[in-house]
Amino acid sequence: MSVDEQLRAMRRELEALRSEVGLQADVHAVRTLQFKYGYYMDKCLFAEVIDLFAEDAVLYFLNGIFHGKRGARRLYGGGLGLDGPAYGVLFEHILAQDIVDVSPDRKTAKGRFRCFLQGGVHASKQDAPPRIPAQFLEAGIYENEYAKEDGVWKIRLFDYRIVYQARLEQGWAHAGLEPLIVSPYATLYPENPGGPDEFRPDPPRWPHTFIMPFHYPHPVTGKLVPPVG
């Protein structure tokens, strides 16, 4: 090969490597973005949570679909009357088990994460918000999508599914069929000022049968696992 050909070949290889390294940096950015979501949720830092979303985000929660940051403001708008850390209110969001896949063009990403939440209200609290059990556990799974806008990763699709909720004293074997704290939506926005823009079927929760769909194929066979429920 001539010197020119060698230079061109090396430049191509350098570009390919730079792209691979950039992709790994994107994985890191997306997983920490989601982890930061969890730390903000611990303390009801809803303004910070809402700022994690893209303008055109879509959020699924229970039987509701919320459109845009506007929708996010309603979803995190404090139906519980909370905004920021409060005496005697606990929402520890452990986030783990990240599966982040970035698209080849590095503009979008998908991520599966697990949440294990310890929540409740301390016995000494005088002005306890209604509907929060004294102490409860929640397990859930996120299957979110992310977009990079001007070099900054944001949450573009938020899809969190409660797997189970249980009062600590009773445990999951005795969990009721209705969710704790939250309820499926009966009316849409704007009739319901904190309601969703659209309905969707309420996805099944414990003790019902379901699989939160996997955004990725099986890592060895490459087959998709069909969703259930």
Added chain:
Amino acid sequence: MSVDEQLRAMRRELEALRSEVGLQADVHAVRTLQFKYGYYMDKCLFAEVIDLFAEDAVLYFLNGIFHGKRGARRLYGGGLGLDGPAYGVLFEHILAQDIVDVSPDRKTAKGRFRCFLQGGVHASKQDAPPRIPAQFLEAGIYENEYAKEDGVWKIRLFDYRIVYQARLEQGWAHAGLEPLIVSPYATLYPENPGGPDEFRPDPPRWPHTFIMPFHYPHPVTGKLVPPVG
């Protein structure tokens, strides 16, 4: 340096960097492989779990050693009568704290992970599988090995040790000495159709004294921590 020498030097550096980047991609592949194992186990997706193993895998569980994917099929073969998600059956496998080390030739890897499992059967379930407590916790540690075959990472050595199991109502302070759900094997395959190929000593569990061996040396001193139990 001549242009030729400079080109050769840069090519060597590019190769070294490509190898380092490849190694980081391998770490990512192995940690997500193990995390995906956890998500499949949540839902008793045993066919998907078995497909994560290499043909020549070895699996350690309790006092048994299972050989090959054939052995994996017996270990995950549903002694509990489960296969896929079922009404009122919970096995939430939180996997975390990944320590993945890839060999310099990038063909094998070792990984330590922690598991925290919430399991049980809902009170409303009619046909509850025998032996699963209504609600229990399990902590455990994996010290697995992985192999890359045709560019695809698989589990080649599976070594999971239960640290403790406890009924939620009783807690770990009152855990019995016998494991929940599972029992040490009394007979080998094929006499026992779901049994192991070989015996090994049953490793100690809570409340006994042990350290699950670390596959890595101390990150500062480089010394190995001797195993206990």
Added chain:
Amino acid sequence: MSVDEQLRAMRRELEALRSEVGLQADVHAVRTLQFKYGYYMDKCLFAEVIDLFAEDAVLYFLNGIFHGKRGARRLYGGGLGLDGPAYGVLFEHILAQDIVDVSPDRKTAKGRFRCFLQGGVHASKQDAPPRIPAQFLEAGIYENEYAKEDGVWKIRLFDYRIVYQARLEQGWAHAGLEPLIVSPYATLYPENPGGPDEFRPDPPRWPHTFIMPFHYPHPVTGKLVPPVG
């Protein structure tokens, strides 16, 4: 561009890429360093824990500040009489949700991690150490700093804050105001042989109101979240 100019340009790009890859390797080293801390703490491997610290480390715990590895030896010196794994003593440290940021010069790093601890003493234990409840949960957050010395990452600033502690039987809604196992320090070293070098205000814990300060700005807005408590 002349061949020489092309070679110089490519060398600069290669250097930039090498630096980026090195930074990703540093993130991996720091997160696994902290995870290894957790695995050693499980088993009261205090000699191994102390060796994770830099000579000039500073450790914050409750209302005390400990200086150097010497201080670390006092903090982990086994006020509980423990050293290594013991029959019927449980301290499962689940570490997760790592947010590691390495400085541009790659000599220091900051990391936020979550800890979820299951601790206790088995009912069958004869010589139970005093002060450890039979079974308790602890949630906490680390905001640590790390330094690279001769190519090896070490913990240089240790700042762990207990979020809540609770006896499993009572749960966090009924947690007392005084911490379990540990107590704020009343006297300094050397008067107190296991005491800190300095006092600081004891940071608030559950059920009080606080935010463990974030070492990083908001990932989208770039704004700092002001600390509380």
